[in-house]
Amino acid sequence: TQLLEQSPQFLSIQEGENLTVYCNSSSVFSSLQWYRQEPGEGPVLLVTVVTGGEVKKLKRLTFQFGDARKDSSLHITAAQPGDTGLYLCAGPRNTDKLIFGTGTRLQVFP
């Protein structure tokens, strides 16, 4: 059973466009993390959101944790080819074990 569903699964856009990807669950999480995985590499942590309703910004990336702590979104403003990659949300399940979402594969064309 996949606890974290991400949408869309695939996204291809032109440089300069804005986009939003979503991470949804029927379960409450104490926190959620977002990772980005570039081709041929392992995932790298972008941000951790902890409080319901929390918004965090990382340059052109804006992360929001839902009020009920069951969902999160990632908004990218003016996407660049360097943003290309697989975006994964992840939530804790027991101690320090993480459950990863299904992923959104983003391709930004110049």
Next chain:
Amino acid sequence: DAGVIQSPRHEVTEMGQEVTLRCKPISGHNSLFWYRQTMMRGLELLIYFNNNVPIDDSGMPEDRFSAKMPNASFSTLKIQPSEPRDSAVYFCASSFWGGEGGPKTQYFGPGTRLLVL
């Protein structure tokens, strides 16, 4: 710091052969995780260790898979005998967990791309 080190980076083997994947976590980290990533199933946790002790191996597919962590700086994931459906990218990740406060940042290695023919 060199980050998490995995070897080999690529492995091609024939069905029935034994495969051993290796991982060196970041020095000072006390948790180590083995994941498998495929297009169909995404990133799945296979097993994780804390202070060299296996804590949760519920993700290990079957008895053909085994993992060990003989010391804080080395872990292996072994598949014997290997099957074509084991073809995937296997990641090792490490983190430091102080016992409370939930999961911390996991640092991933570059992965081992396994192809079983």
